Amino acid sequence: MTLDRTERRVIGALIEKRYATPEQYPLTLNYLLGAANQKSNRDPVMTLNDFEVEGALLALREKGHVLIREREGGRVTRFAERYTDGLHLTDKEAAVLAELLLRGPQSPPELVRRANRMAHFEGVPQVEDALRGLAGKHLARIMPKESGRRYLRWDHRLYPEAEAPQVEESPPPPAPPTAPPEAGLRDEISALRADLDELRRRVERLENQPA
Helix, strand or coil: CCCCHHHHHHHHHHHHHHHHCHHHCCEEHHHHHHHHCCCCCCCCCCCCCHHHHHHHHHHHHHCCCEEEEEECCCCEEEEEECHHHHCCCCHHHHHHHHHHHHHCCECHHHHHHHHCCCCCCCCHHHHHHHHHHHHHCCCEEECCCCCCCCCCCEEECCCCHHHCCCCCCCCCCCCCCCCCHHHHHHHHHHHHHHHHHHHHHHHHHHHHCCC
8 A cells, every 4th residue: 555755645635625625626736736746734845846746647547546537528538546545544534644645744743733734623532543443454653752842743554665654763861971091090099098197096095995
């Protein structure tokens, strides 16, 4: 069920526009190209050409994820996704999956804000329900805990193995500064002198005691 980066962007854009702008759906090639290269709500921002998008559409069609529909007597070709239908996703699951495809790893609070334009979420619990539903279909997973982040992030599981993002480990804390060798040696000598002085005082006290 893996998709390359262009296929992920194309199928993500098709799902997004299906739910966010149903009046424009199915999409023409030009509209889809603009959606794929959109500068907002995309990470990373991509600059695909029509040849690349057409190639991704052909690959997705062969996989059974895209339908071609002709309108106006065959003069206008439009494209629709059937990926979410084939997987029996709910509207909320489809919206969350689209956001993960378009922006990569995100936390449930981020997904509440961003996916709400495609499906209504009353809060984080509903997003988490959708994420668990996607995880049950092997479409999403929890990312390992990252240092400095309050919330765990989720990501989709449609990457080819070579493209799967790696979570950076936080660097170990710096070791405490050590004293230079000279300073350590001086401290040791001072301690020995103090011990010697204390030993001398004890000897003097013993010598001064009456027999």
